[in-house]
Amino acid sequence: MTARTTTWVRELQDALGRDSVLTDPEVTASYARDQAMLVQAGVPAAVVLPRSTAEVVAVLQVASRHGVPVVPRGAGSGLVGGANAIDGGITLVLTRMDAVLEVAPADRLAVVQPGVVNKTLRDAVRGHGLFYPPDPASYDWCTIGGNLAVNSGGLCCVKYGVTTDYVLGLEVVLADGRVLRTGRRTVKGVAGYDLARLFVGSEGTLGVITEATLALRPSPPAPITLVASFGTSAQTGQVVERVVTSGLVPSMLEVMDQTCIRAVDDLIRADLDRDAQALLLAQSDSGGEAAAAEIALLTRLCEEAGADFVHSTDDPAEGDLLLTARRMALPALERLGSLLLDDVAVPRSQVATFIDGCVAIAAEAGLVVGVVGHAGDGNMHPTVVFDAADDDQRARAFTAFDAILALGLSLGGTVAGEHGVGTLKADWLEREIGPVSLSVHQAIKDALDPAGLLNPGKLFRRGHRADLGAVGALAGS
Amino acid sequence: MTARTTTWVRELQDALGRDSVLTDPEVTASYARDQAMLVQAGVPAAVVLPRSTAEVVAVLQVASRHGVPVVPRGAGSGLVGGANAIDGGITLVLTRMDAVLEVAPADRLAVVQPGVVNKTLRDAVRGHGLFYPPDPASYDWCTIGGNLAVNSGGLCCVKYGVTTDYVLGLEVVLADGRVLRTGRRTVKGVAGYDLARLFVGSEGTLGVITEATLALRPSPPAPITLVASFGTSAQTGQVVERVVTSGLVPSMLEVMDQTCIRAVDDLIRADLDRDAQALLLAQSDSGGEAAAAEIALLTRLCEEAGADFVHSTDDPAEGDLLLTARRMALPALERLGSLLLDDVAVPRSQVATFIDGCVAIAAEAGLVVGVVGHAGDGNMHPTVVFDAADDDQRARAFTAFDAILALGLSLGGTVAGEHGVGTLKADWLEREIGPVSLSVHQAIKDALDPAGLLNPGKLFRRGHRADLGAVGALAGS
Numbered sequence: 031m032t033a034r035t036t037t038w039v040r041e042l043q044d045a046l047g048r049d050s051v052l053t054d055p056e057v058t059a060s061y062a063r064d065q066a067m068l069v070q071a072g073v074p075a076a077v078v079l080p081r082s083t084a085e086v087v088a089v090l091q092v093a094s095r096h097g098v099p100v101v102p103r104g105a106g107s108g109l110v111g112g113a114n115a116i117d118g119g120i121t122l123v124l125t126r127m128d129a130v131l132e133v134a135p136a137d138r139l140a141v142v143q144p145g146v147v148n149k150t151l152r153d154a155v156r157g158h159g160l161f162y163p164p165d166p167a168s169y170d171w172c173t174i175g176g177n178l179a180v181n182s183g184g185l186c187c188v189k190y191g192v193t194t195d196y197v198l199g200l201e202v203v204l205a206d207g208r209v210l211r212t213g214r215r216t217v218k219g220v221a222g223y224d225l226a227r228l229f230v231g232s233e234g235t236l237g238v239i240t241e242a243t244l245a246l247r248p249s250p251p252a253p254i255t256l257v258a259s260f261g262t263s264a265q266t267g268q269v270v271e272r273v274v275t276s277g278l279v280p281s282m283l284e285v286m287d288q289t290c291i292r293a294v295d296d297l298i299r300a301d302l303d304r305d306a307q308a309l310l311l312a313q314s315d316s317g318g319e320a321a322a323a324e325i326a327l328l329t330r331l332c333e334e335a336g337a338d339f340v341h342s343t344d345d346p347a348e349g350d351l352l353l354t355a356r357r358m359a360l361p362a363l364e365r366l367g368s369l370l371l372d373d374v375a376v377p378r379s380q381v382a383t384f385i386d387g388c389v390a391i392a393a394e395a396g397l398v399v400g401v402v403g404h405a406g407d408g409n410m411h412p413t414v415v416f417d418a419a420d421d422d423q424r425a426r427a428f429t430a431f432d433a434i435l436a437l438g439l440s441l442g443g444t445v446a447g448e449h450g451v452g453t454l455k456a457d458w459l460e461r462e463i464g465p466v467s468l469s470v471h472q473a474i475k476d477a478l479d480p481a482g483l484l485n486p487g488k489l490f491r492r493g494h495r496a497d498l499g500a501v502g503a504l505a506g507s
Numbered sequence: 508m509t510a511r512t513t514t515w516v517r518e519l520q521d522a523l524g525r526d527s528v529l530t531d532p533e534v535t536a537s538y539a540r541d542q543a544m545l546v547q548a549g550v551p552a553a554v555v556l557p558r559s560t561a562e563v564v565a566v567l568q569v570a571s572r573h574g575v576p577v578v579p580r581g582a583g584s585g586l587v588g589g590a591n592a593i594d595g596g597i598t599l600v601l602t603r604m605d606a607v608l609e610v611a612p613a614d615r616l617a618v619v620q621p622g623v624v625n626k627t628l629r630d631a632v633r634g635h636g637l638f639y640p641p642d643p644a645s646y647d648w649c650t651i652g653g654n655l656a657v658n659s660g661g662l663c664c665v666k667y668g669v670t671t672d673y674v675l676g677l678e679v680v681l682a683d684g685r686v687l688r689t690g691r692r693t694v695k696g697v698a699g700y701d702l703a704r705l706f707v708g709s710e711g712t713l714g715v716i717t718e719a720t721l722a723l724r725p726s727p728p729a730p731i732t733l734v735a736s737f738g739t740s741a742q743t744g745q746v747v748e749r750v751v752t753s754g755l756v757p758s759m760l761e762v763m764d765q766t767c768i769r770a771v772d773d774l775i776r777a778d779l780d781r782d783a784q785a786l787l788l789a790q791s792d793s794g795g796e797a798a799a800a801e802i803a804l805l806t807r808l809c810e811e812a813g814a815d816f817v818h819s820t821d822d823p824a825e826g827d828l829l830l831t832a833r834r835m836a837l838p839a840l841e842r843l844g845s846l847l848l849d850d851v852a853v854p855r856s857q858v859a860t861f862i863d864g865c866v867a868i869a870a871e872a873g874l875v876v877g878v879v880g881h882a883g884d885g886n887m888h889p890t891v892v893f894d895a896a897d898d899d900q901r902a903r904a905f906t907a908f909d910a911i912l913a914l915g916l917s918l919g920g921t922v923a924g925e926h927g928v929g930t931l932k933a934d935w936l937e938r939e940i941g942p943v944s945l946s947v948h949q950a951i952k953d954a955l956d957p958a959g960l961l962n963p964g965k966l967f968r969r970g971h972r973a974d975l976g977a978v979g980a981l982a983g984s
Contacts, residue, residue, distance in 0.1 A: 136856035216852040217884040219921040248754030277725030375693040379613035407694040444696040477954040
């Protein structure tokens with residue numbers, strides 16, 4: 031540890047106490063990266079675990095004073111290296127700020143700290159007949175702060191939207207340690223720029239979220255679950271297109287191909303149809319005759335797309351098992367090899383074409399690509415399976431991964447549906463958004479974090495000062 | 508016209524043609540202000556009506572080169588002076604860019620130019636079984652560009668949200684004339700900052716929106732409409748609270764007090780209950796048994812709150828008449844005198860308290876305050892009625908107007924629910940958001956429009972350079 035580092039670490043320890051500032055390399059190593067195992071990560075000089083907004087303020091004041099980069103993070107469930115440590119920097123872990131501060135049924139909202147686990151919030155509001163929809167696959171261990179950072183989705187999005195759709199207000203500690211409170215407790219409000227939604231999805235590059243006011247919905251009725259098996263994955267894409275044009279809004283519409291079906295069935299013995307080339311899982315939570323009508327229409331659309339088998343159930347246990355099967359797709363694939371998990375969202379009209387393209391890319395690469403995803407909203411997670419110890423396979427895997435991203439862009443899609451950009455896709459972000467948008471990103475980053483201390487290198491590469499000068503002088507030319 | 512003005516006007520005429528650049532004072536005067544009649548407005552040196560994005564680019568290039576302020580506007584239906592002209596500036600009228608460029612049923616989206624009238628879009632998508640929910644009172648003449656500028660709401664919001672909830676992507680011409688395309692055609696997407704939603708609600712201060720990709724919903728079933736009359740306005744607030752805690756989501760939940768009821772009935776002879784102190788109008792568009800159950804529950808909640816009379820109907824003509832009655836509240840009040848129209852949103856738990864407070868403020872001022880609003884989402888429009896020719900009444904009216912805003916803030920609400928901030932409430936914005944948020948607003952404004960040419964003075968007052976320097980140097984201190 032350099033003398034300079036020793037100085038700022040001591041300042042942090044003075045401000046937060048020694049038990050909140052970890053420097054033992056064996057301990058800090060465990061905070062060095064998220065779940066994106068193949069993405070580069072540095073070694074933090076200190077891991078800091080604040081207990082309050084005031085302590086976050088103290089950390090950012092010390093960091094600004096000494097020019098130390100800060101990587102904010104939660105549980106580390108991220109999939110794009112967004113929480114990966116910076117060499118010599120501070121990794122700011124928000125998991126101790128884990129209080130559900132308020133549940134207000136008469137306003138259908140909750141106020142939480144960033145370290146609250148998604149499932150904890152869901153459980154806390156359920157007793158009030160309320161529902162917090164965003165449900166990433168890691169919902170039983172990921173934190174709301176992380177969800178806010180990448181604007182997480184989940185299985186609910188086809189009907190209920192994503193994290194940002196539930197954000198009413200935020201408390202954010204800015205790069206210099208000032209505390210911004212923005213947004214509201216009201217349903218509507220147009221007083222000023224929508225700063226709350228600017229911070230959501232900004233991956234810790236603009237500020238550290240220390241509190242969130244989140245909208246809730248009334249709990250929906252118990253769902254009816256439908257499962258259908260198909261001879262090709264692309265048939266499930268056809269169902270999606272018919273669902274959209276039929277005006278149907280299921281509460282879940284998921285797809286898994288044979289690779290995923292078999293991997294899951296091997297893992298949890300869910301009695302899935304192992305011979306199917308693809309399964310479609312859907313739910314309606316509209317209740318009563320409305321749910322019955324939706325499931326009847328879905329059944330017909332599946333049959334018309336050529337389903338081999340369609341079955342629906344209102345048995346909660348059977349529905350839960352099918353949902354678990356879908357949620358286990360990624361852990362199940364992990365048993366087959368190393369994974370490169372894609373997160374491409376395409377316009378819903380392009381789901382079938384996208385699935386066909388993934389099959390072709392797998393064949394070209396000579397690798398397995400497990401196709402799983404939120405078909406109903408077009409957000410697909412084709413997952414390249416390979417042997418990381420085999421250099422040739424590894425190279426082909428990255429080629430396939432990139433080909434899938436390029437395919438998504440060519441179909442009018444995005445390289446980041448719900449996992450964020452992080453370290454993994456920073457170059458792809460530039461390719462997707464183009465130079466004008468990139469310069470606007472840089473100008474906003476520069477306005478809020480001029481020294482570039484907050485999660486540097488994530489989301490996008492920061493331009494040189496010369497470039498920023500040109501942007502900053504836009505209208506003065 | 509000064510020599511300098513003559514120069515840039517000629518440049519605009521060369522670029523767009525003389526018929527697109529109006530300078531006749533009698534003509535330009537008609538573009539000087541929006542519907543906020545009591546708010547200060549300047550005299551534009553030129554009114555420019557571009558026909559394409561390329562022409563908007565040309566206008567902003569000329570404006571930047573010569574340092575001329577630009578006020579973007581649509582039809583001028585705004586209620587806060589957001590479109591009011593700047594002396595010697597350009598008023599940029601987007602109404603000629605009025606094409607619905609695309610309706611894509613398989614992706615449930617539409618792509619429109621900013622000058623498209625809200626109703627035109629609604630009509631264009633209806634034939635595809637689709638629905639664009641945001642429905643401000645002026646929906647039959649306001650433009651989508653204006654809706655985007657202030658993030659308009661309407662009667663639909665209690666179930667369907669506001670304009671920003673339907674924005675997928677935008678094309679924006681920046682202050683220096685560069686064209687930013689941001690957002691997506693997909694349901695989900697987290698690639699970079701949510702710039703689209705930063706521009707929505709920014710009231711023309713950050714860029715000029717020239718195209719929008721908007722999400723659509725399947726058309727809902729025909730609604731059932733409920734009307735209930737009460738002995739006090741506050742009882743309707745009690746109904747709102749019970750609706751929220753009961754998990755009910757009506758597609759409309761509006762309130763009008765006796766002043767509004769009688770004014771409307773005088774104007775359109777809607778056979779309203781003129782003796783009621785307040786009417787509550789509600790709809791359910793859930794269809795079938797679900798709608799029937801929702802209306803039955805609403806009926807019970809109204810009765811339990813002490814309604815004198817509750818009636819529901821699935822007759823479309825009767826429902827439309829009641830809806831028209833609600834929409835005519837403001838035009839009807841205008842016949843009683845000059846108006847100061849408030850736009851306060853409070854947490855739904857505070858609606859009853861807020862209505863009580865407005866009654867007290869009216870008594871204190873010795874003026875009529877017509878209470879009308881979107882009770883179901885807490886966005887209320889108490890409207891002060893007065894004689895503008897009477898200085899004393901005028902002073903008391905502004906005092907009452909301010910007292911209503913202060914009441915809203917004291918209840919955890921916002922001074923701008925859906926109409927925007929504009930000129931009318933720029934000082935109140937500062938009071939609501941506080942100094943840290945204001946400095947972040949200024950830093951973002953400065954990053955995107957450093958010369959301050961886009962709608963200056965609207966939304967918030969721009970700080971002095973010295974202040975901005977302090978903000979810009981946040982983390983460098």
